[in-house]
Amino acid sequence: MRVSMIGAGYVGLVASACFADFGYRVTCIDKDARRIAALNGGELPIYEPGLHDMIAANLREGRLEFTGDTASIAESDVVFLTVGTPSRGGDGDADLSYIFEAVRTIAPLLSDTAVVATKSTVPVGTGDEIARRIREARPAAAIAVVANPEFMREGAAVYDFKHPDRILIGSDDARAQAILAEVYRPFYLDAAPIVHVSRRTAELIKYAANAFLATKIGFINEIADLCECVGADVQDVAHGLGLDHRIGGQFLHPGPGFGGSCLPKDALALIKAGRDHGRQLRIIEAVAAANDARKRAMAEKVVAALDGSVRGKTVAVLGLSFKPNTDDTRESPAIPLIGALQELGAEVRAYDPAGMEQMKLLLPSLIYCGSAYAAAESAAALVIATEWEQFRALDLDRLKSIMARPVVVDLRNIYRVEEMRRAGFRYVAIGREGVA
Numbered sequence: 001m002r003v004s005m006i007g008a009g010y011v012g013l014v015a016s017a018c019f020a021d022f023g024y025r026v027t028c029i030d031k032d033a034r035r036i037a038a039l040n041g042g043e044l045p046i047y048e049p050g051l052h053d054m055i056a057a058n059l060r061e062g063r064l065e066f067t068g069d070t071a072s073i074a075e076s077d078v079v080f081l082t083v084g085t086p087s088r089g090g091d092g093d094a095d096l097s098y099i100f101e102a103v104r105t106i107a108p109l110l111s112d113t114a115v116v117a118t119k120s121t122v123p124v125g126t127g128d129e130i131a132r133r134i135r136e137a138r139p140a141a142a143i144a145v146v147a148n149p150e151f152m153r154e155g156a157a158v159y160d161f162k163h164p165d166r167i168l169i170g171s172d173d174a175r176a177q178a179i180l181a182e183v184y185r186p187f188y189l190d191a192a193p194i195v196h197v198s199r200r201t202a203e204l205i206k207y208a209a210n211a212f213l214a215t216k217i218g219f220i221n222e223i224a225d226l227c228e229c230v231g232a233d234v235q236d237v238a239h240g241l242g243l244d245h246r247i248g249g250q251f252l253h254p255g256p257g258f259g260g261s262c263l264p265k266d267a268l269a270l271i272k273a274g275r276d277h278g279r280q281l282r283i284i285e286a287v288a289a290a291n292d293a294r295k296r297a298m299a300e301k302v303v304a305a306l307d308g309s310v311r312g313k314t315v316a317v318l319g320l321s322f323k324p325n326t327d328d329t330r331e332s333p334a335i336p337l338i339g340a341l342q343e344l345g346a347e348v349r350a351y352d353p354a355g356m357e358q359m360k361l362l363l364p365s366l367i368y369c370g371s372a373y374a375a376a377e378s379a380a381a382l383v384i385a386t387e388w389e390q391f392r393a394l395d396l397d398r399l400k401s402i403m404a405r406p407v408v409v410d411l412r413n414i415y416r417v418e419e420m421r422r423a424g425f426r427y428v429a430i431g432r433e434g435v436a
């Protein structure tokens, strides 16, 4: 099986490495020559656990190559599209320019029987448009276009790719279905169900899945706010809720609002798709609006914990990436939090195990520190914005001795109220009575 991947971004890199690991010859093509040179030199543009070693091993074994050269496309059974589909800005619609540019590049080069499989998240109907453009360029060929969305999470992408809950193959073409089922054959060992649906259905499932996950998070965050008013503990509420199999316990962890490159952008794109068809998607509209408001409101928790004002005070923020195990800071809740704290007159010191380089581009005026303790030095409050493992068992005595005031605002609920109280901290969390 010969596979080409167009786009050496998150999805392209992980999918390339994993397919190569299963024994396929994979060529990952990107037009960014610097990125390709870096990849061939063993340097990854992203931080993703396990990926570096897997790529190095497959490069060594000759199963994987990174190139700007499109020669492999002619020999490929399947060409995956894994380019970015960012928000176009303004109306929330997905920007499909990279997709159509990739299609323009590959269309003349594809073999007559190739399968083009779109892994990028694309609005419903995009596959039809890709097929139309390919047909126009290659009227005599029998090239199939399949929607094959990806469900990996950043930070756990390699595991998710190799152990999918399901593999979606969106196509009505029996030959294309069979070829893709063959590509995914190595996954059978894990009994991942292959779900065959129409192309449009597959495209919509991807958006619906992310919108549903966003809704679960938005829901528990709202319940967390109510918990704070009525004296209930949201962690226990989430546990009690999640034990109901119809609800399920995952994605019920309250926090400062969801971020990342997918959930916020895909919610907006789904809302836009609804609007385009005269349908108002009220639930997801409310989820998106509540999430934006929540992120902006997190600074108020810090202000309250510091008796009404952060002006002239030093605040330490631990965690800049939108979640642990990634250096990705896109739509990170830390960004509006830090912006608001600075506007209110606080001096912000920050530390993140992987996300500082990215954040420096966005917030150059922050004081970037070498460790959690260095950030906490002389701080009036310590805010935990991302639940990195190394923040979960901080030396509380040491922390207390170096901070100006023993105040911790835990936006990820990683500590126990009792423990923090015993250690002498004023502890503010999410959805738990915690102000000591």
Ligand code: UGA
Residues within 6 Å of the ligand: 121, 150, 151, 152, 153, 154, 155, 210, 213, 217, 250, 251, 252, 253, 254, 255, 256, 257, 258, 259, 260, 261, 262, 263, 322, 323
């Ligand atoms: C998300 C989906 O989970 C993946 O299935 C999907 O493939 C991916 O988008 C995509 O479309 O490419 P990802 O953005 O990597 O994955 O991260 P998530 O683990 O979904 O987390 C998103 C945000 O929600 C983070 O800010 C996280 O902190 C927050 N979150 C997540 C919560 O606040 N509570 C939770 O219980 C779970």
